[in-house]
Amino acid sequence: MTTPLLLTCPVGLEDLVRGDLRDRHDVHSTLVSLGTIRCESPVSRDRLPAMVDRVAVPLGVPDNDLSPAQVTAVLREIDWRSYGLEDEVPFRVHLPGESSRARRDELTQAVSAALGWRNDPSHWSVNLDVSEEAMTAGTIRAELGPWAWAARFGLFERLPATTPGPVAAGLLRLAKLQDGQTLLDVCGGVGTVPVLDGLLRAGRSITVDNDTASVAAAGRNVVSHDLAGRVEVLDADASDLPLAAGTVDRVVSDLPFGKRIGSNEQNRTLYPAILREVERVLTADGRCVLLSDDKRVFAESVAKARGLKIAGERVIRYNGVTPTAYIVRRSRRQKKRGR
Ligand SMILES: C[S@@+](CC[C@H](N)C(=O)[O-])C[C@H]1O[C@@H](n2cnc3c(N)ncnc32)[C@H](O)[C@@H]1O
Structure with missing residues (x-):
């Protein structure tokens, strides 16, 4: 070559x-x-x-x-x-x-x-x-x-806030997923992160979103990439997840951030609510990679969360935005729940 x-x-x-x-x-x-x-x-x-x-x-x-x-x-x-x-x-x-x-x-x-x-x-x-x-x-x-x-990865149906594929890949890379683990995207939109994960790895992937058009597009992206039965699409609220405690190994999500979707003000209540649910569903040694440009609100929300901490940060630049990918982990070892 x-x-x-x-x-x-x-x-x-x-x-x-x-x-x-x-x-x-x-x-x-x-x-x-x-x-x-x-x-x-x-x-x-x-x-x-x-x-x-x-x-x-x-x-x-x-x-x-x-x-x-x-x-x-x-x-x-x-x-x-x-x-x-x-x-x-x-x-x-x-x-x-x-x-x-x-x-x-x-x-x-x-x-x-x-x-x-x-x-x-x-x-x-x-x-x-x-x-x-x-x-x-x-x-x-x-x-x-x-x-x-x-x-290389096939066309995705997109919406204005859709995460670019190579950025989704970067978030997945930071999450260090192993085969057999369960991935959850709590604000999955059209499903870019879980669908790509389905193409790269063997294991369960779940995409959650509460927007009807996004959920429908995610369903079509799963089918067009031959991942029906492998990637689950849930129409649900990230602050009230229909998942049992301690069942998710990795949470990878491009969160709504002010300039694209939602608002800085909404995130002041949304982020703490999402983090409460993430803390509940995450396994004891779970790891999250959460992308946000609402950096102050995100850091304050994690600081207020009882059992989570920011373990690493990486600024990514694409399409005129410079959000941070936060690695979030449990702040103390906890007894495994639900497994
Ligand atoms: C930055 S976009 C995510 C883009 C996604 N990674 C994709 O590629 O389509 C943020 C998503 O959060 C969703 N969202 C906002 N509030 C939510 C909530 N309370 N529960 C679930 N999803 C929510 C929006 O509908 C939007 O699809």
């Missing part, structure tokens, strides 16, 4: 991605910039950590010479079949702006003529990013559509 590859992931998860590549697959990588990692040794598509969003082949264009002749010469050197791409690869050229139209068209025609590729801006397998931005960052690249997160 041709190397290197450029991987993008949510900012704040780079060390986890690089650690997994190294420890699980012996893949050496370097950090290019926030959210961008360069794999220096070969890695196959099915070994990419689920936190990886987009994948690209860097185009080492000498002296940033973006002439059609130079770009096509570089493209011809690459073994596209090793990335699963056959003849007549559908592609597009990313060079935005009306003033760039002539250069974009010229490059598109040159690539079609030289490689036999087919220009298809809406169903591309390769996106040639030769934008000013990529040139300035030194990351002119050929993005691989079939290697992107949605192509």
